[in-house]
Structures are given as C-alpha cells and as structure tokens.
Amino acid sequence: xxxxxxxxxxxxxxxxxxxxxxxxxxxxxxxxxxxxxxxxxxxxxxxxxxxxxxxxxxxxxxxxxxxxxxxxxxxxxxxxxxxxxxxxxxxxxxxxxxxxxxxxxxxxxxxxxxxxxxxxxxxxxxxxxxxxxxxxxxxxxxxxxxxxxxxxxxxxxxxxxxxxxxxxxxxxxxxxxxxxxxxxxxxxxxxxxxxxxxxxxxxxxxxxxxxxxxxxxxxxxxxxxxxxxxxxxxxxxxxxxxxxxxxxxxxxxxxxxxxxxxxxxxxxxxxxxxxxxxxxxxxxxxxxxxxxxxxxxxxxxxxxxxxxxxxxxxxxxxxxxxxxxxxxxxxxxxxxxxxxxxxxxxxxxxxxxxxxxxxxxxxxxxxxxxxxxxxxxxxxxxxxxxxxxxxxxxxxxxxxxxxxxxxxxxx
Amino acid sequence: xxxxxxxxxxxxxxxxxxxxxxxxxxxxxxxxxxxxxxxxxxxxxxxxxxxxxxxxxxxxxxxxxxxxxxxxxxxxxxxxxxxxxxxxxxxxxxxxxxxxxxxxxxxxxxxxxxxxxxxxxxxxxxxxxxxxxxxxxxxxxxxxxxxxxxxxxxxxxxxxxxxxxxxxxxxxxxxxxxxxxxxxxxxxxxxxxxxxxxxxxxxxxxxxxxxxxxxxxxxxxxxxxxxxxxxxxxxxxxxxxxxxxxxxxxxxxxxxxxxxxxxxxxxxxxxxxxxxxxxxxxxxxxxxxxxxxxxxxxxxxxxxxxxxxxxxxxxxxxxxxxxxxxxxxxxxxxxxxxxxxxxxxxxxxxxxxxxxxxxxxxxxxxxxxxxxxxxx
Numbered sequence: 203x204x205x206x207x208x209x210x211x212x213x214x215x216x217x218x219x220x221x222x223x224x225x226x227x228x229x230x231x232x233x234x235x236x237x238x239x240x241x242x243x244x245x246x247x248x249x250x251x252x253x254x255x256x257x258x259x260x261x262x263x264x265x266x267x268x269x270x271x272x273x274x275x276x277x278x279x280x281x282x283x284x285x286x287x288x289x290x291x292x293x294x295x296x297x298x299x300x301x302x303x304x305x306x307x308x309x310x311x312x313x314x315x316x317x318x319x320x321x322x323x324x325x326x327x328x329x330x331x332x333x334x335x336x337x338x339x340x341x342x343x344x345x346x347x348x349x350x351x352x353x354x355x356x357x358x359x360x361x362x363x364x365x366x367x368x369x370x371x372x373x374x375x376x377x378x379x380x381x382x383x384x385x386x387x388x389x390x391x392x393x394x395x396x397x398x399x400x401x402x403x404x405x406x407x408x409x410x411x412x413x414x415x416x417x418x419x420x421x422x423x424x425x426x427x428x429x430x431x432x433x434x435x436x437x438x439x440x441x442x443x444x445x446x447x448x449x450x451x452x453x454x455x456x457x458x459x460x461x462x463x464x465x466x467x468x469x470x471x472x473x474x475x476x477x478x479x480x481x482x483x484x485x486x487x488x489x490x491x492x493x494x495x496x497x498x499x500x501x502x503x504x505x506x507x508x509x510x511x512x513x514x515x516x517x518x519x520x521x522x523x524x525x526x527x528x529x530x531x532x533x534x535x536x537x538x539x540x541x542x543x544x545x546x547x548x549x550x551x552x553x554x555x556x557x558x559x560x561x562x563x564x565x566x567x568x569x570x571x572x573x574x575x576x577x578x579x580x581x582x583x584x585x586x587x588x589x590x591x592x593x594x595x596x597x598x599x600x601x602x603x604x605x606x607x608x609x610x611x612x613x
Numbered sequence: 614x615x616x617x618x619x620x621x622x623x624x625x626x627x628x629x630x631x632x633x634x635x636x637x638x639x640x641x642x643x644x645x646x647x648x649x650x651x652x653x654x655x656x657x658x659x660x661x662x663x664x665x666x667x668x669x670x671x672x673x674x675x676x677x678x679x680x681x682x683x684x685x686x687x688x689x690x691x692x693x694x695x696x697x698x699x700x701x702x703x704x705x706x707x708x709x710x711x712x713x714x715x716x717x718x719x720x721x722x723x724x725x726x727x728x729x730x731x732x733x734x735x736x737x738x739x740x741x742x743x744x745x746x747x748x749x750x751x752x753x754x755x756x757x758x759x760x761x762x763x764x765x766x767x768x769x770x771x772x773x774x775x776x777x778x779x780x781x782x783x784x785x786x787x788x789x790x791x792x793x794x795x796x797x798x799x800x801x802x803x804x805x806x807x808x809x810x811x812x813x814x815x816x817x818x819x820x821x822x823x824x825x826x827x828x829x830x831x832x833x834x835x836x837x838x839x840x841x842x843x844x845x846x847x848x849x850x851x852x853x854x855x856x857x858x859x860x861x862x863x864x865x866x867x868x869x870x871x872x873x874x875x876x877x878x879x880x881x882x883x884x885x886x887x888x889x890x891x892x893x894x895x896x897x898x899x900x901x902x903x904x905x906x907x908x909x910x911x912x913x914x915x916x917x918x919x920x921x922x923x924x925x926x927x928x929x930x931x932x933x934x935x936x937x938x939x940x941x942x943x944x945x946x947x948x949x950x951x952x953x954x955x956x957x958x959x960x961x962x963x964x965x966x967x968x969x970x971x972x973x974x975x976x977x978x979x980x981x982x983x984x985x986x987x988x989x
Contacts, residue, residue: 297729298729300725300726301726301727301728301729304640304726305640306640306642306643306726306727306728307728308660308662308728308729308731311639311662326760326761327760329760329761329763330760330761330763330766332763333763333764333853333854333855334663334763334808334851334852334853334854335837335838335851335852335853335854336837336851337662337663337665337731337837337838337849337851338729338731339731339732339837339838359761368853368854368855369854370837370854371854491641492638492641492644494641494683494720494722495638495641495642495643495644495645495683495722496638496644496683496685496686497644497682497683497684497685497686497687497689497719510685512636512637513636513637513638516637
C-alpha cells in the first residue's frame with residue numbers, strides 16, 4: 203500500500219508529485235549516486251527544479267486535495283530502504299510515511315479549521331514555525347487544508363513566510379479553486395489541479411479499499427458525483443442513503459405551499475440528523491483518545507489529572523464549532539444532491555445520452571421531466587444554487603430552504 | 614517490559630521529562646512519555662515537536678521493552694508515591710506501577726504512532742552549567758517576542774575556537790555576551806539561532822549540573838538542531854532559520870562621554886520616575902558632572918524628577934530611554950556599578966557593568982540601547 207493509493211483518478215498529479223519528491227531527495231543529497239561530486243552537482247541543478255517550497259492544490263470538494271497534500275508530505279518524509287533501489291517515494295510503511303499519514307510526524311503540521319475562517323492569530327504562529335528547521339533533518343511540511351478560509355488579513359501575514367520560508371520548509375495549500383486564494387498568495391505557489399475523479403475510478407477504490415460490493419460501489423460513486431468521502435459514506439451507511447433518498451423526494455412533493463414548507467423542514471432536519479451522527483462518531487473517539495493520552499481514569503466520569511481541564515475544554519469547544527459547520531456542510535451536500543436531480547431532469551428533457559446521477563430514480567426523474575419544460579428546470583437549478591449562496595451568507599437555514607422550496611413549486 | 618527503580622530517582626526523572634510535554638497536544642500521543650528500559654538503564658523521553666527531552670537513569674531491568682504512557686498521569690503518580698522501590702511492568706496493553714502496597718494500572722498509548730525523536734548532534738564542547746544559565750539569561754532578555762519576525766525571537770550562538778558569543782535583539786536593544794568554553798576540537802567554528810524562550814528554559818533546567826555539553830553541527834550544512842546535555846539529561850531544540858543582523862559594527866567604540874552610576878540607586882530611581890511615564894513614553898536622563906537627573910511625564914500629565922549621584926567623564930548629555938528596556942539592561946549587567954557610554958543623544962548608548970566604581974568595565978557583557986528621540 204503506497205501513500206498514493208488513496209488518490210483516485212489523479213494519475214497526472216501523482217506523477218508530478220512523485221517527481222517532486224524525487225528531486226526533493228536530490229536536494230537533500232540522498233540520490234544514492236553521489237560518487238562523483240561534479241556529477242551530483244549538475245544533478246542537483248537539473249533535479250531540484252521539480253521541487254519547490256510552496257504548492258497550491260486545487261480541485262472540487264471531495265477530489266482529495268488534502269489527501270494529495272498528506273500523501274506528498276509523507277513521500278517527502280519517506281525513509282524506505284527501497285528508495286536507494288529506485289523505489290517510488292511514499293512507501294506507506296516506513297516510520298516517516300506512517301507517522302505523516304496519521305498526523306503525528308514532527309515535521310508535518312496540518313492546519314485545518316472547523317470554523318468558518320482562519321484568523322491572524324493562528325497564522326502568526328505558523329509564520330514562526332515556518333522559520334524553524336525540521337526536527338528530522340528532512341523537510342518541514344505545513345499543510346494548510348482550508349486555505350480558502352484564510353481571512354485577508356491572515357493571508358497577508360503569511361505572504362512573506364510563503365514567499366521565502368526557511369530552506370527546508372514546504373507549504374502545501376489546499377483550496378477548491380485558484381480564485382479562492384488571494385492573487386498574492388497564488389503567485390507565490392506552484393499550482394496543482396486535481397480533477398473530479400471519474401465515477402468508475404471512485405467505484406473501483408470503494409471495492410478495492412473498503413471491500414464494498416461492486417453494485418453498491420457503483421451506485422454510491424454515481425450518487426456522490428466524484429466526492430470520494432461522500433461515496434464511501436453512502437456505500438457504508440444505510441442511514442445516509444435513506445436521508446439522501448428523502449432529500450430527493452422533495453421535487454415530487456412541492457405540489458402546494460403546505461407541502462413545500464413541510465418538505466423544507468424535513469430537508470433541514472435530515473441535514474441536522476446527518477451532522478449529529480457524524481459528530482457522535484468522531485467526537486466520542488476523539489474525546490476518549492485525548493482522555494487516555496492525558497491520563498484520565500478509564501470510563502466516563504473518571505478523574506482527570508490536574509491541569510488537563512484546559513485541553514479537554516478546548517476539544518469540547520472545537521467539537522461544538524465543528525458541529526455547526528458539519529450541519530451546514532450536510533445541508534449544502536443535500537442541496538447538491540437536489541441539484542443533481544434537476545440536472546438529470548434536464549438531461550432527460552434534452553434526451554442527452556450521458557448517464558444519470560440518480561439512475562435508480564429514473565421514474566421520478568422522467569415524471570418531473572414530462573411535467574415541466576427545460577426553462578423551468580433551469581430556473582429550479584438556479585433556485586437551488588441561490589439557496590446555497592444564501593446559506594453561505596449566514597441566512598437562517600430553514601428560511602433559506604423554505605424560500606427555495608417555494609421557488610421549486612412556482613417554477 | 615519490567616524494571617525496578619528508586620522512587621526519588623523516578624519522580625525526578627519523570628518530572629523533568631514531563632516538563633517539555635505540550636499542555637495542549639496537537640495529537641494525543643504527544644501527551645505521552647516514552648519509557649524505554651534496556652540493560653540496566655531506563656530512559657524517559659518527551660517531545661513537543663520543537664523541543665525533545667530525554668533523561669536516562671540507572672534501573673534494575675528484568676525485561677527490556679518500550680512503552681508510551683500519559684506523561685502527566687505518570688508525573689502525578691510518581692510524585693505522590695511512598696518512598697519505596699517502584700516496580701513498573703507491562704501487562705498486555707496496560708502498565709502496572711507497584712510501589713509498596715499501592716498499585717496503579719495505566720492505559721498505554723500506541724508506540725508506533727509516536728514520532729521519531731530527533732537525533733542528538735555530536736557534542737562539540739562543554740561549559741559550566743551555572744555560568745551558562747546566567748549568560749543565557751543576560752542575553753535572552755533582549756530577544757524579541759513578535760512571532761512574525763521569527764529571526765528576532767532567537768538567540769544567536771556563535772562559536773569561534775574557545776569562545777562562545779551569545780547575542781539577541783528586538784531592534785530596540787542588543788545584548789551580547791562572550792564566554793569561554795572547552796571545545797572538543799581545535800578551531801571549531803559554528804553558528805546557530807536558538808529560540809530564546811527554549812534556550813532560557815533549557816539552560817535553567819540544566820544549571821544544576823557541573824558541565825553542560827553543547828552539541829551543534831559544524832558550520833555549513835547543519836542538522837537544524839542544537840542539543841544540550843548535562844547530568845544524564847539531554848534536550849534537543851529545533852533551530853530558527855534566517856539572517857541575524859550583523860551586530861559587531863553596531864557597537865560604537867569611541868565615546869564623547871562616559872557616566873558611571875551605582876546600579877541599585879539607579880534602578881530604584883528609574884522605577885520611581887517611570888511610574889508617571891505612560892505607555893511608550895520615555896524617561897529622560899540628564900548627566901552633568903557629579904549628578905544625574907531623571908525626569909518623566911510632560912505637559913499637563915503627572916511629572917516626576919529625581920537626582921542620583923553619578924560620575925561623568927566628557928561632555929554633559931541629555932538622553933531619553935524606554936524605562937522598561939533600561940531596567941532590563943540594568944538587571945542584566947548584574948553589577949554594583951553601571952557604566953553608560955554615549956556618543957550623541959540620538960545614537961545608541963552602551964551599558965556595561967563594573968564591580969567597583971574605579972574598576973575596568975566588564976567586557977564580556979554589553980547591552981546596547983536605542984535612545985528615544987525627544988521632540989523639540
């Protein structure tokens with residue numbers, strides 16, 4: 203299992219990153235061909251061009267930007283003995299790869315946020331750590347997973363550090379698209395574009411990695427529209443599938459105003475339930491892990507050693523903030539599902555040959571398609587997208603979804 | 614794993630190693646303390662990604678092994694154990710601590726998730742522990758605290774033969790201290806930029822030892838680490854990267870006037886007068902033959918003046934300083950008499966210490982301080 207296996211359908215990106223990891227080794231003087239000094243000097247010049255100190259990973263949500271960044275970080279820390287024999291950096295087994303992937307490597311710092319923005323305070327600390335030399339003598343990697351959430355002030359604090367970090371510091375920034383990064387940040391990074399992974403590739407990885415039945419994998423991959431994490435969840439969790447089906451019933455229900463409002467309510471509820479379930483799974487495990495690490499007596503309500511309350515409190519706060527964001531994300535996800543339904547409707551109306559995202563609901567899709575005209579469908583898609591924008595601007599979720607449901611009816 | 618160790622030895626070792634554990638671990642395993650027992654030796658290590666601490670003690674090892682347990686819990690337990698030999702052993706995924714009639718069972722953390730501790734660089738020389746701690750404290754006081762200027766949050770360590778120079782600045786003052794040390798090899802030359810706060814903590818925690826070994830990779834391609842070792846305890850610290858300001862030329866060598874003031878009286882006076890100096894306003898010093906007048910506050914605000922006996926050689930001078938920076942410097946010179954040397958009232962002044970009014974100024978420690986320009 204190499205670290206690149208989890209990157210689905212991104213062969214080009216993987217190729218580029220492997221090349222970079224190789225030249226990174228040359229920079230460290232580990233090429234294994236350093237016998238002739240003149241030769242290795244020339245090699246260093248030609249080889250080091252594949253590596254640079256700042257990268258911007260972009261791609262649609264779910265395409266694996268953070269996964270790619272972590273895999274790259276692991277390959278930079280890889281110490282596999284196979285490398286001397288020409289193996290691919292990023293074996294996935296050596297201590298470097300392993301600790302980088304699970305997030306405990308000393309030189310891989312991963313910054314992610316559970317709230318809506320990353321502020322100046324957090325980035326000031328990053329500026330300091332960026333100027334440190336690596337503890338392990340290889341590379342210090344700073345992964346900024348939500349660089350689209352940097353506030354403008356925070357991004358400006360980082361400019362200098364990203365432009366000229368310490369010689370062995372590498373920045374890996376992730377953002378959905380280049381436009382999400384400030385132009386001044388963008389121009390300081392090498393750009394890597396991940397594509398939406400093809401449905402077949404997502405299905406394949408679900409079968410291979412998670413041991414899911416091919417039929418279910420195909421359904422989940424199609425329904426998730428290239429979002430790998432979402433596909434995995436749909437395939438593994440019957441509840442998530444049910445809630446999705448519930449969401450997709452909305453277009454059939456919007457016959458009258460009462461039904462619109464009821465439909466909107468159930469959509470918001472489903473998102474909340476989804477978020478709650480995700481939160482419960484992650485929170486309990488996290489809390490237990492931290493308690494054990496801080497040395498709490500086993501079991502709920504066990505005594506905590508002195509001076510650890512702060513750390514626990516911080517975790518709780520973070521979990522609370524994350525719950526808010528997860529709920530918002532789930533609702534957004536539901537809206538994307540909804541727009542995929544209307545996309546299918548449009549496809550049927552135009553008689554397009556492509557595969558439907560919601561093949562299993564062909565009947566419903568065809569019914570809606572028969573009842574309306576393409577113009578109306580487009581208007582409805584607009585309404586769904588407008589609802590997403592409204593949510594982004596902090597409109598009360600129920601209100602926004604109700605407005606959308608009413609618009610779906612009127613169209 | 615199974616070993617026996619004296620309670621005091623264990624408690625002291627655990628307390629020291631647990632010191633460097635992060636209060637808010639970024640990943641849970643970092644809250645752990647790594648215990649490794651092998652061939653009559655027990656080692657405990659902690660790591661917070663920046664500083665690693667490792668302490669080794671004698672132990673009666675029955676069965677070698679490695680285990681990761683919560684550092685805080687172990688520190689709490691070992692501190693409160695009765696004074697009897699302690700036996701620590703593993704039982705599956707648990708650790709059993711037995712001491713006298715008390716018995717603790719602790720959960721372990723996954724060792725394979727624990728990051729590799731940085732390698733200690735090769736030792737390059739030794740200094741007396743106490744002298745080193747004092748020297749570091751003198752310099753670290755001038756280091757900057759602004760994280761967005763990381764270079765200035767460090768203490769520059771320059772090694773040239775048998776001389777070590779420590780230097781730090783926050784752009785408003787500059788402290789430099791020279792001390793002698795015993796290098797392992799002749800003609801050694803190396804530089805490093807060590808985070809000031811860590812260096813201060815480390816030097817203080819190793820000051821009890823007779824000698825502290827400093828391990829620093831030679832100039833050129835460094836390992837990015839500096840290591841300190843004393844009395845079985847060793848720590849490594851990641852270095853800061855970046856260009857430290859060139860400082861030797863900053864220090865003036867020719868002066869128009871030189872004043873000497875008894876330090877305790879000077880400190881007291883500055884403290885009193887600066888009570889009325891609001892944030893960011895200076896204290897003004899006027900030196901004349903035999904007397905120094907301190908003033909603070911202006912206009913309609915509260916004002917204070919005080920006169921202190923002082924000797925002046927050369928021209929009379931009026932100059933103003935940030936009182937906090939002046940007090941830091943007066944505390945750092947650690948001498949009975951303070952000597953201030955001036956060129957003009959807009960150029961930095963040099964503060965150094967003397968153990969008696971007629972003695973030569975101490976050349977080893979110099980504190981350069983920028984004056985505040987007075988309007989009008």
